[in-house]
Structures are given as structure tokens and as C-alpha cells.
Amino acid sequence: MSHEPDEIVYVSVVTLHQRGEFWESLNVACLKKLPLLYLIEDNGYAISVPVEVQTAAEAFQNCPCFPGLHVAEVDGTDPFESYSTCKEAVQYCRERRGPVLIHAHVTRPYSTRSPTMRSSTNPWKSAKKKRDAIHFQNWR
16 A cells, blocks of 8 residues: 555544544554544533543543653644644654644533533533634634
8 A cells, every 4th residue: 555655644533532443543553653643522521421420530541551642632622722733743643753642622512412501591501602612703
């Protein structure tokens, strides 16, 4: 299989990181120094419950066990910080230094599962909405 020297593989992950396939792919990517860029969109929820209800440990605390993996945390609601972090991650991959995992903390201001979350009087929802990157007036 041939490839261009600047090609990388982009993997967008929401809750897949709780599955073995994610960790297995991360292991192989580190062993082979593959140019994989994992972007984890962490909204603090594991499908429909807060992440602390579903897992006993911080999901990415095991990442230092993967030699060659570059890990970056970013406020995913900040478009400028996100762009800068992604640009650095792509460069790292293109230099064939190994895989990158970006842990982006994002909001979950809207939910179709919970009537409480849909309520316009929910204080959690209004606090998250202030950080929502879609509302561009927050960046002026």
C-alpha cells in the first residue's frame, strides 16, 4: 500500500473510547508510530448519563502508558484554541512522530433524551449555552 508523505488518518470519537476497539487501535498506532489523529469530543456524558456514573476512572488517565502518543487537552468550545491544537497535532502526525489524541472538552447544551435538559429554566443548560461555540457573539 502506498501513501503520500503528508497523509494522516483522522478519527472522530464521541463515546467510542469506552470500547476495546478504540484502545486496541491506539495500541497499534503507538507500536507502529502511525499518523493517526484521534479527536475525542468529551461533553461530560456517556450517552445519557454523566461520565462519572458510567466509569470509575478518568477515561484518558491511561494514555501515558502508550509510548509515542502525544496527548493534548483543549477547550473544544474555543475555536481559536481548537484550531491551534489541531494544527500542531496534524504537524506531529505528518512528521511521522506517532499518533495524537486530542481531548476536546465540549458542551452538551441540548438533549433530546431528557425533559429536564430541554427545560428553558434549567440553570445547567443556560451555563453551558454561554460556552457554546455556535453562539459567535461570545467571541467578540
